[in-house]
Amino acid sequence: MSGEEVYPEGTDELFLSIKKAAKKLLNMGNRDVIFVFTHIDADGLSSGAILAYTLFKLQKPFVLVPINQIHSKTIEYIEKTYAPEEAIFLDLGSGYIGQILDSLNHLRELIILDHHIPGALKTEPSIKVYHINPWLYNIDGGKYISSSGLAYLLAISYKQRFPEIIKLSRLAITGALGDSQDIGVQRDLLGINKLILNQAIHDNIIDAKIDLLFFGKEQKPLYRTLSEFYTLILPGITGSDDGAKKFLLDIGILDENRDPDTFYFRDLNSEEKNLLVEKLLERAIFNYSDISNIDVLRDSLVGFVYYFKEDNIKITNDAREFATILNACGKSGFPEMGIRFALTRSEELTRQIVKIVNDYKNEISRIISKALKEISIKGNLCVINGQKFISEGLSSTIASIISRIIKREESILIIISKANYDMLKISARKCNNSNINLRDLLVKAVENIQNASAGGHINAAGAYIPKESLETFLENLTRLIEH
Numbered sequence: 001m002s003g004e005e006v007y008p009e010g011t012d013e014l015f016l017s018i019k020k021a022a023k024k025l026l027n028m029g030n031r032d033v034i035f036v037f038t039h040i041d042a043d044g045l046s047s048g049a050i051l052a053y054t055l056f057k058l059q060k061p062f063v064l065v066p067i068n069q070i071h072s073k074t075i076e077y078i079e080k081t082y083a084p085e086e087a088i089f090l091d092l093g094s095g096y097i098g099q100i101l102d103s104l105n106h107l108r109e110l111i112i113l114d115h116h117i118p119g120a121l122k123t124e125p126s127i128k129v130y131h132i133n134p135w136l137y138n139i140d141g142g143k144y145i146s147s148s149g150l151a152y153l154l155a156i157s158y159k160q161r162f163p164e165i166i167k168l169s170r171l172a173i174t175g176a177l178g179d180s181q182d183i184g185v186q187r188d189l190l191g192i193n194k195l196i197l198n199q200a201i202h203d204n205i206i207d208a209k210i211d212l213l214f215f216g217k218e219q220k221p222l223y224r225t226l227s228e229f230y231t232l233i234l235p236g237i238t239g240s241d242d243g244a245k246k247f248l249l250d251i252g253i254l255d256e257n258r259d260p261d262t263f264y265f266r267d268l269n270s271e272e273k274n275l276l277v278e279k280l281l282e283r284a285i286f287n288y289s290d291i292s293n294i295d296v297l298r299d300s301l302v303g304f305v306y307y308f309k310e311d312n313i314k315i316t317n318d319a320r321e322f323a324t325i326l327n328a329c330g331k332s333g334f335p336e337m338g339i340r341f342a343l344t345r346s347e348e349l350t351r352q353i354v355k356i357v358n359d360y361k362n363e364i365s366r367i368i369s370k371a372l373k374e375i376s377i378k379g380n381l382c383v384i385n386g387q388k389f390i391s392e393g394l395s396s397t398i399a400s401i402i403s404r405i406i407k408r409e410e411s412i413l414i415i416i417s418k419a420n421y422d423m424l425k426i427s428a429r430k431c432n433n434s435n436i437n438l439r440d441l442l443v444k445a446v447e448n449i450q451n452a453s454a455g456g457h458i459n460a461a462g463a464y465i466p467k468e469s470l471e472t473f474l475e476n477l478t479r480l481i482e483h
């Protein structure tokens, strides 16, 4: 399957499985409340918001439970705490379907909407499972569709009854961007994501255009957009308002007589935008000359930007930035606020969200600077041992950001952080487009380690291992990569 086209092979079958689940959902929630378990990253919270909206419209009783990370302990906790009879899993569950069926003894109805690589079922399930996952139809769930996309496709099954439900497409796009599925030329979306995007553009809900990828550029003066841009560390600019002002003066974009606080990105003409990009690249390459190249760096500055077209948006109408807001809420321990923010607007909520996001961004940029100094390179393995300074909840975000700025052929980035139960969390990312399957790699690397588990996507995967097995794990990885 090529999948780069808008309608990959297998799409019809996937859509049919969604239709069946949509029909099932109409019969759920009559005897008991529906428990919706969702992941706390941007894709998970967008999926949760889409389902919450849909269930509310269908007048179904439901409880939404954000889940930090799924493994056998979490599933036991779910049974002990909720003993759900009717459950929907969003953005998690496919890899643990066997354990879910084994441990949730009260379950009568189960829908899983997930795009992680499914685990194998050892025995025939005793109930009918509505398992919606692109991989079941040979569609690459890491690239072409997110869980939010699946949730959106489920939701629009009811668009005849609720025409305004199509507006949820903005959350489908948010989820795909949150999961870094903007991997086409100039950060385009691909496959079914592109299908949803085209529909959203047609419905006048989203606008896509090539632009600078700065966050907050509509809301903040240009110098602050630069000083607070943490995707690339720009010497003399990142973290320094004065440095950013001086830079803009030096390259002749900012006039001495102009008040920097009234000078915004939108005040630049296209020539000035180009000049700004080239000068920023000159700055950035200092920091990244041995781990990156200019084209990779340029791709982190320029590409498709996706804008929500609603006019009452608070904070931002940039979908990629909206994803980082949801992610910040989830990873800072406020997933419910993220879901509320995805669906509603209020002055008070907006004020709280702005604070969460600012704290989160400061924390991330502090950790990134530290992590970049701690990279140890052994062959094709780039390892950052962050046990002392990266928390479990942030490790995948940090791994994604750093993998985008490291450019080493064939290399794999491994981030180690401390988790509960004396475990370590491992986040793995590719630093290039090699064919290696990271999920399979990690599954193999934990095979001979007791109480370890691994899962995820081809390009982004994770594992939990006991603390004392780190050395074995790294040896296994090295062996698997070199052969």
Ligand SMILES: [Mn+2]
Binding pocket: 043, 044, 091, 115, 146, 147, 179
């Ligand atoms: Mn996801």
